[in-house]
Amino acid sequence: MSVDTLSPLPGRKQSLLSRLFSRPLDVVISVTVLLFAASVLWQLSKWAIIDAVWTSPDATSEVCRGVSGACWAVIDVRWRLIVFGLFPYEEQWRSSLACIVMVIVAILSCVPMFWTAIRLSALWIVGFSIFYALMAGGVLGLTPIAPDKWGGLTLTVFIYAAGMLIGMPMAIALALMRRATLPVIARTTGIIIDSVRSLPLITILFTAALVLPFVLPEWLLGDKIWRVILGFALFFAAYEAENIRSGIQALPSGQEEAARALGLTYWQRTSRIILPQALRNALPPTINQFVISFKETSLIVIIGFFDVMASGKAAYGSGEWSFAWVEVYVFVALIYFIFVFSLSRYGAYLERRLRVGQH
């Protein structure tokens, strides 16, 4: 059996083989490592797939008794709790539809047709309003459901999307204000950014949820969930503003000068010349910030919200399934992975797309 008949790329495969097995010592090391990797992979697939239990016909943990593989039946039985939290059972279609709307909006924003500031903001505001209407109800004959009933993955998606939607314009505003020609504005903004950055997110969330009610008048307070989202957005904005500012500072001063010499006003220069280039420069750290923020949503559990992490814990926490915590966490990890990995790939795609025409 020759290597050539096996591989469509004989050259590459042969060079790999020759590098791994050229000298006796190489052979020993390669074989050891490969054997080890194979055994880990085998154990893993034995646990996760071959010996695993996938469903539970009677919705109890009986099927998993004495089984050595993974008990995925816990996901089969409890996935609704993980994804929807305590959202009323008969209304959970609304929660799934809301999530689907959000995914569609996210996919549509990858289509270059939507890549103008106006269309992109319109898309997100419309998508988010539908999401909110579906979740909160009270319109079109939908039963109202208070935010404290929201939970699971949907709540995570909601807080994240709302936080980013509010945080991004806030970040742009902060970055521009920090560069304002009036020293008062520039300095005050600098102090705000630096103060927010020096606080841990937990402190900000605590303040928003628990301290503000003592300080602010009732009519200014709003629902706890919105205060938390604002806190989350502010925290994101403080970091993202600095990313954007670095993107602005990377521009040659000639760009601003040429735009001024052509008679463009401040807003025209900012929206047509400075921001498009600055946001492109700031893309890698911005994607980074988005990824970090997604994972930080899990902190909201501390102030009594039931996000996907907390609902995962609840899914195995109730006696019967308590042995299956590994399976639940693997499932939750998979959810995080899908979100964050898609986000990173989208960022990489944007970077490739936007390089067109740049030298």
Added chain:
Amino acid sequence: MSETAIQIRNMNKFFGTFHVLKNINLEVAASERIVICGPSGSGKSTLIRCINRLEEHQDGSINVLGTELDDNVSHIDQIRREVGMVFQHFNLFPHLTVLENCTLAPMLARKTPRGDAEAAAMRYLERVRIPEQAAKFPGELSGGQQQRVAIARALCMAPKILLFDEPTSALDPEMISEVLDVMVSLAKDGMTMICVTHEMGFARQVADRVIFMDKGEIVEEGAPADFFGAPRNERTRQFLNQILSH
């Protein structure tokens, strides 16, 4: 006597405590072509950048096409719409195509409809002889081509005055003439021009007046024949010797 395009009176400019421009008096008539030369750091760029308020002057007055250049933003905008500028490093917008570079300002600052702006842009791109590059991005062009796009971009605002700040000094020698040719043809069409340049051939050919600056002062000015033939000031002679000897 034709009408006055620019009038600068007793103008002084400071960078902090550094006195860059000292008591500048300069009058430019409509359709007049002026070349400014002088050693590095003498304030040539600063002088023409004061004319469209890229730099602010501290003392004296600048009047452009009858509009006083003061802190009134609408005066500044008005003057910038009428005064085009071409930079040493082109300063094209790299995220926009050549055509978009040319149509952006007319559409935003003059509210020209897109169709008209594009038609005008194509006319000016033909004028600088690169209409075939309209759909490209600036990064895909040579230096000489970029500078010609920059001239077309300035022309698209239909300015009454054009300021050039060393438009050829960032170019490879073989590209200098393609840019100078365009400038000569503009001069022939009666454009009011102020060019900071060390291209003395260009100065001889098109300038009505050559101005020599040193240490923030206008040291000498005159018609090219007098200026090059019989410079009166010692500093001018030294400068011309240096620049013409190589």
